[in-house]
Amino acid sequence: MLDQVQSPISLLLRQRAEGHSLPAGLYMRPDVFEADLDVFFRKHWIYVGLECDVPEPGDATVIDIGSSSLILLRDDDSQIRVLHNVCRHRGSRLLDAGSSVLSKLVCPYHQWTYELSGELIHAPHMGKGFDPTCHSIRPVQFRSIGGLIYVCLSDNPPKDIDTLERVMEERLAPYDIRNSRIAHQTDVIEDGNWKLTIENNRECYHCAGSHPELCVSFIDLDFGYDPESLGEDDRAEAEEHQRLYAERTAAWEAEGYPSAAFEQLAGNATNFRTQRLIIAGAGESQTPDATAACSKLMGAMTRKDLGDVHLWGHNAWNHFMGDHAVTVMVIPLAPNRTLVRTKWLVHKDAVEGVDYDIEKLTSVWIATTDQDSLLVARSQQGIEDPAYLPGPYSRFTEGQLDNFATWYVEQMRAHGY
Template sequence: MLQTFASSISSLLDARADGHSLPAGLYTRQDVFEADMDVFFRKHWICIGLECDVPEPGDATVVDIGTSSLIILRDDDAAIRVVRNVCRHRGARILDPGPTVVSKLVCPYHQWTYELSGELAYAPHMGADFDKSCKSLKPVAFRLIGGLIYACLSDDPPEDIDFLAEVMAGRLAPYDIANARIAHQADVIEEGNWKLTIENNRECYHCSANHPELCVSFIDLDFGFDPDSLSPEDREVAREHEALYARRTENWEAEGYPSKAVERLSDCVTNFRTQRLIISGAGESQTPDATSASSKLLGHMTRKDTGDTHLWGHNSWNHFMGDHAVIAIVIPLSADKTLVRTKWLVHKDAVEGVDYDFDKLTSVWLATTDQDAELVARSHAGVKDPAYVPGPYSRFSETNLDKFASWYIDRMRANGY
């Protein structure tokens, strides 16, 4: 039965044409969704949260990934831990989804009680010969990368997470995300497959027609263009922009801000891209007027003009600016529903109404996320239609989608599909 299941998915993988979107079944079928959860959300590293989700000892938050439930917590020694939200007695959930504060982890069912380290402290009526030492909560492999928490639910996590950590350590250090404060969190459920969510984020072909708020600070030339379609005047503008990028990147790096593009989008396990992008207009932040939302800058930042350090992976995208950061985490809920969890970070001491304006801080990405949700729903409705035929990606504006689709196919095959 398992062989037939894998073979059926394999035929869909084989049907994908280079340079084209995926066959419909890879977006819509339940068996593909289950395979995706196994391959990409259990066997690969995924971003699950932030160190500042649990700023104090005793702070905990629960994140559900498919049928798995994880507790992120800060223990009595102020260390981050990630453990399975499964009691070692009869498997009951210990904590409900979302944030909480605890002194110990107590299972509501039979009161088995665990230290914040995960060790079983108390198991009533189990007898004098009961060995508590082998009943600790199961730990989850995780890495702290610049204040982001990456986890892998496999017992054999990919080793190439080390390269991501190496690349991002210096880039994220000035923002001190581990000690930032979450000013706002918004959960949006998109009516579409998680791959459509990621594809939509990895191109800005659609931005000028759909994201007026974001386009105040985004530069459309950054996201690809057909040079033959430009007038001589516009081609000159594009050349000047490329020259500006080269100068700005060189200057930023000379000043100690790593900026060059680093890509691991194919022929790899852990998929990511990072680059410091120029912010348009006033050049400071992704706000309605591209000026900073917070007068108290993030972490150790002393400048507002250091652009937007972006980082994306296969279940997240992030924008780090001088005054604030925007973190988005993607969690598939079903073949046709995807949770996008967005967090806005400010300096840990920033005070709303004094150091920053809430609407200015959040309005651009609140609007953009709602607009993207509508686009993803449109896309998913279309791929379910019998008339859908995989279409060609733009070789100017959608090359990263082609790389993502190819990486997806490769990773599925590497895991036996």
Template sequence: MLDQSRSAISTLLDERREGHSLPAGLYTREDVYEADLDVFFRKHWIFIGPECDVPEPGDASVIDVAGSSLIMLRDDDGEVRVFHNVCRHRGARILDEGTSVVSKLVCPYHQWTYELTGELAYAPHMGRDFDKTCNSLKPVNFRNIGGLIHVCLSDDPPADIDALEAVGRDRLLPYDLKNTRVAFTQDVIEHGNWKLTIENNRECYHCAANHPELCVSYIDLDFGFDPESLSPEDRERAARHEALYARQIVAWEAEGYPSAAIEHLSKTESNFRTQRLIISGAGESQTPDARAAVAKLTGIGRKDLGDTHLWGHNSWHHFMGDHIIVAAVIPLGPDKTLLRMKWLVNKDAVEGMDYDLHNLTSVWVATNEEDAALVGRSHAGVSDPAYVPGMYSPFTEKQLDWFAGWYVDRMRAHGY
């Protein structure tokens, strides 16, 4: 049966046409979903949360993904660590999902007790010959990318994470995520395949018709356009905008703020893109009026540096002067995906004094709910017998074409 399933998946991969969306089965089949978990959520680097989820020694956060439960914590020396949430005795879960504060990690089943560094400290009634040193918690490969915690559940993680780490060092560290806190978390269940969630995020072809809140701070020309469809006036506007971007990137980089696009989107193991974007209108933040929502700025200390966006194959993030948005995509089934978004602010910012929570969050809360409806519509459509893969716009959806090609390449690399 396993060989038959691999053969069926391989046939679907063969059917994918460049410039077109994926065959239906790659979105809808249970065996494809299981293969996706194995390839993209166990063998590639994935984002699980920001460093500020565990701000103080003893703070712990449990994240469930791809069948694994992970404990992210900060130890007594202030170092972030990630362990499998599996007791070395008989496998019981040590902590429940969510956040907690602990002095040690104590399994509630038989009281096996671990230090925050993972070493087994206490195992009652195991005899004098029992070797505690062989029963530490299993660590998880992780990297702190500018305050964003990425893990790989494989013992052979992709080495090109170094490229993303360099981006984090140069572009994200100035925002000082270690000294932020989570002001708000929104969990949205999207009734669609995880790839549809990612595809929806990677294009703004749909934004003007569906995201009035976001379009206050987004510039439509940034997301591609067909020049032949523009009026002479709009072509002139587009030319002015492209010239402005070129000047702005030069100016930002002259001040020491890397801004130009970096794209690792094909022929690579770790899929990511980053660029500093100009914010429209008041130019400060992704808020209802495009002005900063938080009086106490993030570590970068300025609100005129646009929006440093970064996306990976299970995440997207926006770094602005007043706040930071981080989002993780976690598959729950072939047709169900968890989107977890967090708004980060300066750790000293006080709600009601330095910011209004609704003003801070309303744009992306609305956008996420609108996108969830669109992803649900998309999944219903690809599940319909009438669906055939459609052509991507070469002007506004080229990122989707690259993602689909990368997806097929990575599946092939893992034997499908």
């Protein structure tokens, strides 16, 4: 544990002013980057993938997080497993990056062989006294929450993941994410710190000026506005929107669809927020014309008018709609480089070109992610400028950023920084 008085990181944490962005060093320094990996990507629960990444027994995919490499797979009994990608002999990587189809896990170095459940079944030339039962692949603690896979690399994971599981299992049940299919995936490397990626996602202050495609279906007023800055007509429109939200939320919940905002943010270990949002325009989906992209609806869904169940976490954001879902994973690569992996999900039986058009399905979030990537890079460049000073958040539109920064400092201090 670091000395809280002498640690350069602790000095930076103490410099953070309430209601303001973080000091530059927290977005730039290599020691902070390593501390972030340790605290937020090893000791907290993080989203890493989906059950439908590995739909059949023998399917496996590798996820790298810092120096850790994980194997997400489905074993011979169709059970989801998450294993460390490390041979128990001399530590060789078992699988290369990407996806594989396996019957056994075989180390390419010395051919130690494991069942898909992780048990060692063959270790040549190890002698009679060798006990293979003591050398299974190390498992990773994980939860499948509505089909979303969360892992924690710590031996003492935060227990408040139970709240996320309780809230989201119910909300995601109609979408049957476990049995959906990945229609498309993109990987974008943003030239910025992972915290800038998350902060950019947690506000829509910039949406009207930066995301014309998204704003066809997304309502920026949902994330705050200064009523005094609006003209009389705009203020009346905003007030009507809030009235409609209350009415629509009450109706959705009366019909058995949990919809009200639920937050577990600062003051907690596991950080998340969920709410069922109204979709603008045609009101069906986040597409160029706000109509459904896929005619075969998700899971047991029979309606297109149930809005967008959004879910934020500290390394993810997700949108679940009647016709498809979008899930996004954020993984730090360097102090100024971040992987943003986006997946589009459809009903498991949906057929491209018959039930959906891939461009209509993906174009809004492809454009939005590319636009955000440029914004994050510009933010990183400005923060690296010696002229940068932490600026004030708008209390109307950037309250979630203040909450995130507060949570970040709390958790760093809780882990000895």
